[in-house]
Amino acid sequence: MSSVTSGILAGLIGKGIQASRTPAMHEREGDAQGLRYLYRLIDLDQLGLDLDALPSLLDAAQHMGFTGLNITFPAKQAIIPLLDELSSEARGIGAVNTVVLKDGKRVGHNTDCLGFAEGLRRGLPNVARRRVVQMGAGGAGAAVAHALLAEGVERLCIFEVEPGRAQALADNLNAHFGAERAIAGVDLAGEVAAADGLVNTTPVGMAKLPGTPLPVELLHAGLWVAEIIYFPLETELLRHARALGCRTLDGGTMAVFQAVKAFELFSGRPADAERMQAHFASF
Template sequence: MWSAGAAAGPRAVLVGLIGRGIQLSRTPFMHEVEGRAQGLSYVYRLLDIDRMGTTPPALGDILRFAEHFGFSGFNVTFPFKQEILPLLDELSPAARDLGSVNTVILKDGRRRGHNTDMWGFRESFRRGMAGAKIDTVLLLGAGGAGVAVAHALLDLGAGCVVVHDVEAARGEALAARLAARFGAGRAEAGRDLADAVQDADGIVNATPVGMAKLPGTPLPTRLLKSAQWVADIVYFPLETELLRQARQLGCRTLSGEGMAVWQAVRAFEHFTGLVPDVDRMKAAFAAFDGVPAQAGTMPAAKAAGSAGF
């Protein structure tokens, strides 16, 4: 079992990422590079449900595995950011407000959930889309990431966020929660996608469509106009089909790189209690070679076998 480490050696930190189809994630490399630079024995494992056999373990079993083997915590990505909520002992104010968790700290036998996605997207947008018109923004996706993006946009001063989700009821529920918190007229559910695109100053894709394992675009790109801006939270691949086509049309674009880096910066702080070097983490993100079997990836069979799954 991993522990805090002996006095003679560097402090050991074992963390991970729970999700599906995450073999191309740059997060482990960013964290491990920064951890080593901070003098830590820092290991970041991928706990990819898609690599755990035809009958993967339940999410609760994976959490127990992480606790048993001394994990300090873990990040959570699609599709577990909301599913994990009832498995936690406590939530940070941000995680409670958003109803979504992407970072879990395991300490003193308790599981505390945090959300660094909202801050990550806000910092990325503030830096990468400075001056962009945000009177009306179309948000695609009302899942865990979409919730964080919506709050960030409204916090940045968006006039109205129009939420569109393939599950209409989920989009309507998020729009209602946003309107209740930020005020009437600040959020609404999109009924017709084409009309919503037509009326938007900009569009944010907060769905997994465009990921390496889910190629394609979340909307017909023929609907886009060159005066619009388009942001995508997907970062593997960094150049999604949506962004590629939007750029060809002349749209201003924002990739998922910034959100990925900034949420990782805050997560690193939660995991270690140390302040990371943002520029160093950005450089690590850019330097990642994209090889799925990078150091720090736990083979599925080993992960399952170790926990007795």
């Protein structure tokens, strides 16, 4: 990809995102590379908007010369019909967290999958991956599920408040990774009891949605537990898991590495991942 010398104007669309570290990560990496890099929050809650506003927000971003947008809860799947093209990864996952606006086109990408996989490799190396339970089957959940199976999880059991979404994700995963690698869950207590790992991909546990995605009484010391939430870094789920002696992974590494790839897509320049990790840790 050719180097970009003009300024970058990027933004994040989502709900309840005032605590996001993404703008500062992008801007500080831009500063380090001598780029004029501005990154703005487009918080649907703050603006009093819902998903119906996505078409007008995308139009406005194009008219105002945005280079690209990151997309987070709850818009990672709702954004897809509004795009002109999808990367092969975004198409396979069925979710988009990065949109590049270039030459009048809107091209969707998914950097969440890469980000979670990198976090798992760095934060939970050599954990057992025979059976894993995943909470959530939304846009982030789809990316994480693809990463889990790609990283060697043998059987993934997905729970979702809307069972049809869990089944649809399991069907997508089995089409990509082979039959019976993923199932829609029915017996949460039984599955967690038999699991090696538990991953929360729901927004429950965020600062604006406190709580846990499952009864903490189901946790046991034999589990490793991963989150994708990073504000706060220590969710109630992770706090309970650590008290039991579980190995845990917070959402920080995923946040950094999805941002590394998004920075490269927006700027056309490679990002310094270690520097962005240091930026993240300093906030």
